[in-house]
Amino acid sequence: MTDGPLAKRSVTIAGHRTSLSLEPEFWQALKTLAHRDGRSLAATIAAIDEARGRQNLSSAVRVHVLRRLMQDSLR
Numbered sequence: 001m002t003d004g005p006l007a008k009r010s011v012t013i014a015g016h017r018t019s020l021s022l023e024p025e026f027w028q029a030l031k032t033l034a035h036r037d038g039r040s041l042a043a044t045i046a047a048i049d050e051a052r053g054r055q056n057l058s059s060a061v062r063v064h065v066l067r068r069l070m071q072d073s074l075r
Contacts, residue, residue: 013046020045021058029065
């Protein structure tokens with residue numbers, strides 16, 4: 001695990017730019033999941049954004065990654 005700072009990246013969601021801060025491990029896992037799904041990173045984040053309701057986007061991404069990894073481990 002990295003003890004370093006969060007990695008902040010800008011993404012475009014629904015036509016507007018926003019920034020998202022995640023630990024490097026979450027960025028890597030999110031990229032891997034997007035690749036497995038055949039989607040771009042931006043499309044994956046947009047789908048998470050659309051489904052998150054009132055939850056903070058960074059938190060919603062972390063929960064999405066965790067849920068997907070847990071599902072994969074149960075298969």
